[in-house]
Amino acid sequence: MAVQVDNLHKTYKVGEGILNALAGISFKINRGEVVAVVGESGSGKSTLLHILGTLDSPSSGKILIDGKNPFEKRDKSVSTFRNLHIGFVFQHNNLLPEFNALENTMMPGLIAGFPEKTVKEKAKILLKKVGLTKRELHFPSQLSGGEQQRVAIARSLINDPILLLADEPSGNLDSKNASHIHELFQEINQSLKSTVLVVTHNKEFAASLPRRIRLRDGHILSDEQNS
Template sequence: MLRATNIEKSYGALPVLRGIDLQIDKGEVVTIVGASGAGKSTLLHILGTLDTPDKGKVFIQDQDVFNQSGRNLAAFRNKSIGFVFQFHNLLPEFTALENVIIPGLIGGRNDREVKERGLSLLERLGLHDRMHHKPSELSGGEQQRVAVARAMINAPDLILADEPSGNLDSHNAIELHNLFFKLRTEIGQTFVIVTHNESLATMADRKIELKDGRIKA
């Protein structure tokens, strides 16, 4: 469902990715690990179409994602890819439910349907009694589960997570990791996760290690 071929990326004279080939199947939980500066986040941003490669192609569901206009690419990203970041990126003035449904509203979906899905997701993630609370009223673990619900609101093919448990204590990190596998089992969700957390890395179906911009054999 995700295929990247010969991905190269440099920033000025500094090469960051040096020919990355990878394939990820539907329903896989794959972690990307490596030392700081190995290119993990750069690769994740390219897979998520937040950045463009200097060379190579990315296919999601057999679609060449960069072979489309900027407007169409933005619409594709909104519909097909969900993102979870280390610091949640929740809007402080909105409730949990309002934060969750924003990508659906941006995508032009029916307000009522989006709200119903948001309510369903928050209930599935154990936040049914917290959906009308603002981020400042939620714990770090609860905020990150809201971020996961937001990533899932448009039923994306793929969820990309960049150090999703990096700002959580050990208890909440374990709960978040277990949530990823629960969602994979229950709905077949596909996850690609950049992490320094060794326990999450070893739980994954597959661990990809980057070193000096290449996949370590």
């Protein structure tokens, strides 16, 4: 089991009232699954992703990633757990402009303290996997939007994460590049057996994935799998 979510609640104080962003949701994701999380704006998708990524903490309930509860650790340990075990791909790729594609890909591995030679070799392999071998010494400003997002995907995989989280990964791309990114996620899942959770508004992309969790007002409206 890669992910287990039990009775997860997240509330925010808004003025004099309380907003229930997540209202007691539960589900499990097996290792190697690819799951889309869909729903209208305000349904709780981003809140769920941020908690699974340990960028935010639950109000109550529990999450387990690879059988471990990251919130039982101290703040520093939570950040270490995040870097070692969770990969992120955001709508805005957040590449560091002063570093080239290879260096950006290496960054989480270097932060984790792995040997530079090992990290560099692995980064080269990942950039080859996303089709950027000839662009590895280019800086973000020299790459197209689709190429930048491919670097971000390679970077997210450098530490062999238990869980890869993607938040609207093709939201800033034209339809052609978006289609390439969608295909790349499925290729990565098949070749690396990565567990992937994708928040997306793209109906075609969501429909192409084997499982869809639909949220509404902080509740799970449906949890469907392709037959």
